[in-house]
Amino acid sequence: MPINAEYRGPAELPEIIPVFPLAGALLLPRGQMPLNIFEPRYLAMVDDSFRDGHRLIGMIQPDVTHSSSEDRPVLFKVGCVGRITQLAESGDGRYILELTGVSRFKVVEEMTVLTSYRQCKVDYFPFIDDFTARKGESAVDRDALLAVLTDFLKANNLKVDWAGIEAAPNEALVNALAMMSPYGPAEKQAMLEAPDLKTRAEILVAVTEMDLAKKRTSGDPPLQ
Structure with a gap:
């Protein structure tokens, strides 16, 4: 797993993270997920994650069983946070990146923010076993x-x-x-x-x- 940071428990992860809603996308701890980022709000999310220094993005699925706007869908309550471990610029405004899964999380609440992308307060403790590689x-x-x-x-x-x-x-x-x-x-x-x-x-x-x-x-x- 190509990752420089070591996360030994929930206390080493931020309580509030940016989230990327994407249907059918499954990220799991220590798994690698390639992403093609082209929407301005998510390009800004990637830039901010580097600026903040944590390089973490929460992958979460929209819950299609609930009616919601296409631009702001209702989210499932469980997602997985990943660290950006590879990033390349495409030359046409896109980012090609890879996330490496760190831990699943439970959404506590969605924050009211000024950013164009969504942010959630999350709890990693229900999935504390995710921090132990090869558990079970x-x-x-x-x-x-x-x-x-x-x-x-x-x-x-x-x-x-x-x-x-x-x-x-x-x-x-x-x-x-x-x-x-x-x-x-x-x-x-x-x-x-x-x-x-x-x-x-x-x-x-x-x-x-x-x-x-x-x-x-x-x-x-x-x-x-």
């Missing part, structure tokens, strides 16, 4: 995860680097597969809010098995 790895059913991954790849005519998968620790494997999975906001939120790594893997397996079963029984294409 031994409880993950790796065989079940790899079996359903194999079925998914076959059904979608996809190939992967199996050597890399076999070498990956359980935490990295589960979180990477969850983040890259093609499922919708509700499924992504369920994986985000899973109480532990074992449960996240079980949710991923269950959702994938349902997708594969649907394809087999109805002839529908798999989720894309």
Whole structure:
């Protein structure tokens, strides 16, 4: 994980963070998420995060089950804060950056701010285990995860680097597969809010098995 800062607990993270609402985007602790930033308000958010010195952005999904304006959607109550660990300028006004996940958070309240981007007061303590790398790895059913991954790849005519998968620790494997999975906001939120790594893997397996079963029984294409 390419990150210079070490966060050993909630006290080392700011209580108020900028948030980036993005449907279908799942960031998990120690996972890497590429982002293409082009809206002026989020370009300003990135600039401010460097100016403030923390380089932290909270990724959070809009909650589409609630009616809201397109410009200011209702947010889910749980997101994940990430640190900007790579940034490049595109030459046409965009930032190409990578976030590395640090910890999930619970939204306490949204702040009234002058910035064009939204900011929230958050609580990291409900997810204190996120600060311990590879927590709960031994409880993950790796065989079940790899079996359903194999079925998914076959059904979608996809190939992967199996050597890399076999070498990956359980935490990295589960979180990477969850983040890259093609499922919708509700499924992504369920994986985000899973109480532990074992449960996240079980949710991923269950959702994938349902997708594969649907394809087999109805002839529908798999989720894309």
